[in-house]
Amino acid sequence: MDEIEEESEEEPTKVQSEASNACLSDPKEPGLQDVSPETMDVDDEGLAKQPTTLTNRQRGNELTVLPATLDSLSIHQLAAQGDVCQVGVHLNKDCSLLNKQDERGFTPLMWAAAFGEKTVVDFLLAEGADPKTIAWERESALTLATTGGFIDIVKALIEHGVDVNTYDWNGGTPLLYAVRGNHIKCVEVLIDNGADLTIESDSGYSPTALAVALGHKQIQKVLEEHVLKLYDPELT
Known part of the structure; x- marks a missing residue:
């Protein structure tokens, strides 16, 4: 455990900060802004002025970097996002992914536990995921679940015999x-x-x-x- 700091406010876990990169981009189209009366420009007579700046769509521009698609996400990222359907698709293609450890030793179950994705946790456990797996720095699914306070996941893991x-x-x-x-x-x-x-x-x-x-x-x-x-x- 780290030394106690003056402020007790909990910082995000390393798993959570790294997994944030797996999240999909903002679904709003780039260059399109919500316009409200409070933010509109008005002329001297108080009438709304038409914007002169073209949006990306009006210019005909296309995105140079597309948002991540489901096909490009790993099973670990999908587990962290709670996408049980796509996790199942990946396992149907390759059952060895069930307990596959990533570069830090985290399994799909550990990612789901860290993010409180109970549905994915239940699905992976039912499929035979090993809840006792230890990552490279000895993190476990139970440790990650308790860090986030996910009591339902904690109970489920204990029922499956974790230490x-x-x-x-x-x-x-x-x-x-x-x-x-x-x-x-x-x-x-x-x-x-x-x-x-x-x-x-x-x-x-x-x-x-x-x-x-x-x-x-x-x-x-x-x-x-x-x-x-x-x-x-x-x-x-």
Whole structure:
């Protein structure tokens, strides 16, 4: 886990920032602007003036760079976008793509988990995708899902037997990332399924210490109550 910064506002994950390049371009045609009365030019008599600047369509210009098409997107990009139909088309053509890892070791399932695409996650798991795959820097689908607070995906992955205590390159576990993002429901599900509260990140933070440092009081309460139940089962 990274050191705690003064501002607790969460930055986008590396997966999310890289995957933004896979998104399709703005569907509005280039050179065409929405015109409202507030933005129109008017003459001295208050009448709207006709624009003299030609649009790209009027000039007859064509785009030199076309937006990405579905055919040019990889199965990883399609999974991140939630396009379950096209993901299925790719798998029908080549079933080996199901668990294919990209240049960073991410599978289609990991991309879908990172972006909260539950429908794609369910489809890939039903097709036999391996939820236990670890990327080159030890990221997992569960870690990515908890970072985004996608509780439904977290539950689905746990039901498929993933390790709730897996750690990444800097010692971050799913529980630590859930605490960092202030994702209370994810924290509750993880500890109910055996997440270890004693594991510390490389920077020395346990889940409870991290919650205190970030001022996440409700999560701190959840963690403390869980510890009390471990010592006194009658509190359950």
